[in-house]
Each structure stands twice: as C-alpha cells, then as structure tokens.
Amino acid sequence: MNPVKGTGLYVEGWKRLKKNKMAMIGLGVVVFYTLIAIFAPLLPINSYRAQNLLHKDLPPSFTTAGTLAVEKLVSEIKTITDSGADPEVKVRLIEEKKLTILRIEGEMKSSKVHNTLYIFGTDYLGRDMLARTIYGGQISIAIGIIGTLTSILIGIVVGALAGYLGGRVDAILMRIVDVLYGLPYMLLVIIFMAVFGQNIMNLFFALAIVSWLTEARVVRGQIISLKNSEFVEAAKTIGAGTGRIIFRHLLPNTLGVIIVFATLRIPSFIMMEAFLSFLGLGVSAPMTSWGLLVQEGVEAMTSVPWRLLVPALGMTVFLFSMNFLGDGLRDAFDPQSKNN
Secondary structure (H helix, E strand, C coil): CCCCCCCCHHHHHHHHHHCCHHHHHHHHHHHHHHHHHHCHHHCCCCCCCCCCHHHCCCCCCCCEHHHHHHHHHHHHHHHHHHCCCCHHHHHHHHHHHHHHHHHHHHHHHHCCHHHCECCCCECCCCCEHHHHHHHHHHHHHHHHHHHHHHHHHHHHHHHHHHHHHCHHHHHHHHHHHHHHHCCCHHHHHHHHHHHHCCCHHHHHHHHHCCCCHHHHHHHHHHHHHHCCCHHHHHHHHCCCCHHHHHHHHHHHHHHHHHHHHHHHHHHHHHHHHHHHHHCCCCCCCCCCCHHHHHHHHHCCCCCCCHHHHHHHHHHHHHHHHHHHHHHHHHHHCCCCCCCC
C-alpha cells in the first residue's frame, strides 16, 4: 500500500486560488499589465516623448493623424469665419490655417509622420496617449512594487525581531512604531518631496519611509503565535541560533500572510503616487505616470475628455485586478477558508 503524500500550504492555496474566478481574472490582468510595462520599449508604439503640435488634442480614432488634423483645421476655419472678429484678423487667421492644411497634405505624401494612428488620441503637445499610458503604467507599477518590497523588507525585520525576542526589544521597537503611527504619513511624504525635490529615487524613498509600520505589526503578531511551536523548540534543541530560527523556520511559515499583504499594498502605493502627482509633487516631466496623466487630464476634461478617461480607466482596471487578486490570495491562504 503506497503512502499518501501530503501537500503543502502553498499547493493547497494555489488549488483554492484557481477556483476563484475573479482572482484568476485579476491575476491574468496583472500579468498582462506587467508584461506590457516590461516590454514597452519593444512594442510597435510611438515614443511617449515625441511631440507634434499639429497633432495636439486629436480624438481617439483609427483615422490617420494628418486627416484628423486637416479636419480639425477646417472646423477651426469655419469657427473663425462665423465669428465676429475683425475682418482683417479673420482673413489672416484663415490664410494661416489654409497654409497649414496644404503643408500637412504635402507631408502626408512624402512622410509617415502624418500617417500615424492615435487610437487613444493625443495630449496638448501632440503626444500619443497610448504610449504615455503604457509608459506611465511602467512607472506606477514600478513604484507600487518597489515601495511594497521595501516596506515589506523593513517590516519583516522589525516585526520578526520584536515578536521573537520580546521583552525590552519588543517594547522599544513597538513604541517607535506607535510614535510613527501618530505622525501624518502623507504630510511627511509631501514635506520630504517638497524639500528634497521631485526625483524618482526621492519618491521611492518618501513612500517607503514609514509605510512599513503595518507590515511590522502583522509580522510581529504571526511570529508571536508561532515562536512557541514544536518545530521552533526542535530547532533550539539542535542548537539553531536566533537568526536561523527567525529566517529559516518562522518567516517561511508566515510567507502566506506576507504575500497576501504585499498584493494589497501595491494598489495603495500606486494611489499614493497618483495623489502626489495630482498635487504636482510626484513624477516630473518628461517622465510620466498614471497619476500625472490623470492630473493633466483633469485640467481639460470638459474639452478633451480622453486625456482623463484613458489613463484613469487603465489605472482603475489594474487597481481592481490587484484587489481581486489580493482578496483571492487572502481566502486561499486562510486556514479557516471554506473554499474547496
């Protein structure tokens, strides 16, 4: 009779996760976004930096940019003609528009510039909104991942030491956490960015500087619940040191909770970056992010709504997907879960 092989927590967790359709859809969307962000330089899209003022504020369309630009100029000529402006001014403006139309039509025959498709439209400098949304996602996702990894790493070390060592070490570390919890987090980040400047590295550091507090408490609680377990006593019996017990025995048994928490932290970092960019303290030009694109889109949402809708929709889909995935992972790794 063959012995029955047991399955680990992660194998069972993956089986439960696969039964959660929304979590799997979220996982698929997150993987898709991540691959698009990683391989953005290899994609057949326009440069997110390329500007062409003749193509500014073009609507989403599968029509070539030159054709749309000409149609826009014709509409502007009609508006000028019907206006009550000075006749001489009207004539001069109309002539300028007509010359621009002739220039565009001539360049369409000899150049590919005006034959470009902007399926998500363009912004106020004639930059491709599709390219800017993809590269903005690259920055926003990177901020979410790096910020989460940094905060998780600090939180794991502080929480594990406090939970396992206990006593005075625990009291000192937790009092530090309590003090930092009492400070206005976003105000500290805003002050840091205002003082040290809008640099991408400063942004990473500012977001991670006190974001590890909750992680430390979560890890501490898990370590306290496990430190008197039989496998820990066995490790002590064979002479394992404190570091080995914490990092080789205790932390691997809390990894499920840490993974779940990490997936739920990534959206919060992206939202914090978006908030800072909305205030003008986040990513600065020529770089871009979803938050910066939304901030720029809000300024002209009545006249050119696609500048707001395109990045906002892209960011919303990703954030919802991360939340669905995080909820699914929480259910999958919950020992009390009833999912089968």
